[in-house]
Amino acid sequence: MSSLTAIAMGSASTRNGKIRKSSASQQIRDALRERIITLNLTPGESLSRVEIADFYGVSQTPVRDAMMRLEEEGLLHIYPQSKTEVSKIDIDNARETQFLRLALEIEVTRRLISAGGSDLLNAVEQALIRQKQAWEAGDLERFAANDRAFHRAFFEAAKVPDLWDLVTERSGHIDRLRNLNLPDPGKAAEIVAYHQRILDAVKSGDMVTAESEVRGHLTGTLASVETIRAQHPEFF
Structure with a gap:
């Protein structure tokens, strides 16, 4: 299962790429977090900012912001100009x-x-x-x-x-x-x-x-x- 497919199967508010533009970052963060917590996105799995942004029909900015918040929680590792991965359990x-x-x-x-x-x-x-x-x-x-x-x-x-x-x-x-x-x-x-x-x-x-x-x-x-x-x- 790709990271995009897993995210798409998340909460009802984000299913089918339908999100409210005013809270795009929060909704994407919540959807990603839910998939990480429930282990549908597993440690070491890569996430594509471009793929996620395309799916939701938003710019990469809210996706980046959502990922940065998850990195602050220790749930993602962001490697600049390289990749973003789900963290191991600490x-x-x-x-x-x-x-x-x-x-x-x-x-x-x-x-x-x-x-x-x-x-x-x-x-x-x-x-x-x-x-x-x-x-x-x-x-x-x-x-x-x-x-x-x-x-x-x-x-x-x-x-x-x-x-x-x-x-x-x-x-x-x-x-x-x-x-x-x-x-x-x-x-x-x-x-x-x-x-x-x-x-x-x-x-x-x-x-x-x-x-x-x-x-x-x-x-x-x-x-x-x-x-x-x-x-x-x-x-x-």
Whole structure:
């Protein structure tokens, strides 16, 4: 699959080359990022600025800007006057992001427990229901989307949604690790179980259990990183 074909299969807003000119750079960045995170664009794969610009019917400027933003995130390597490649997974970056996310999510659960009121958690519960349905259907793509929705809903309930956006922008490497790990037998069931226990602990006001479950949940993938790397050496 060429880089162009992979990008073209991305989000609905960019399919068939239809994008809004006023936000071309953002939409191209989002489409590229999604394909990288979901491993449809693999480490070492080359991207053509000219090909992408021609497909979307834009100049190379918004494509260049989108690629530069992805390079800042560490998801692309741009070699001037040469080539642009998808980066390898950086485990040190993944560990740093995990540290940030763990600190924030523990504080989010603490704030929600202090606030009380199960009504704050309706969106969290709905995301978990949808995730369970995706799991039962064997739809890992929808499962992963609702995994993100579950965590975002916690941040929104705590009234700090911008912090989730911060975490997301820094999570490219660890998200790729998780997507490599997700198809492993029992992994999806483990995630659902963690989510249910976290939600139950927050609803019951049990901070000790909530923190323990958040720690166990968010450290699971990196605890298995050597196994993941041995299974997929070409990604590292």
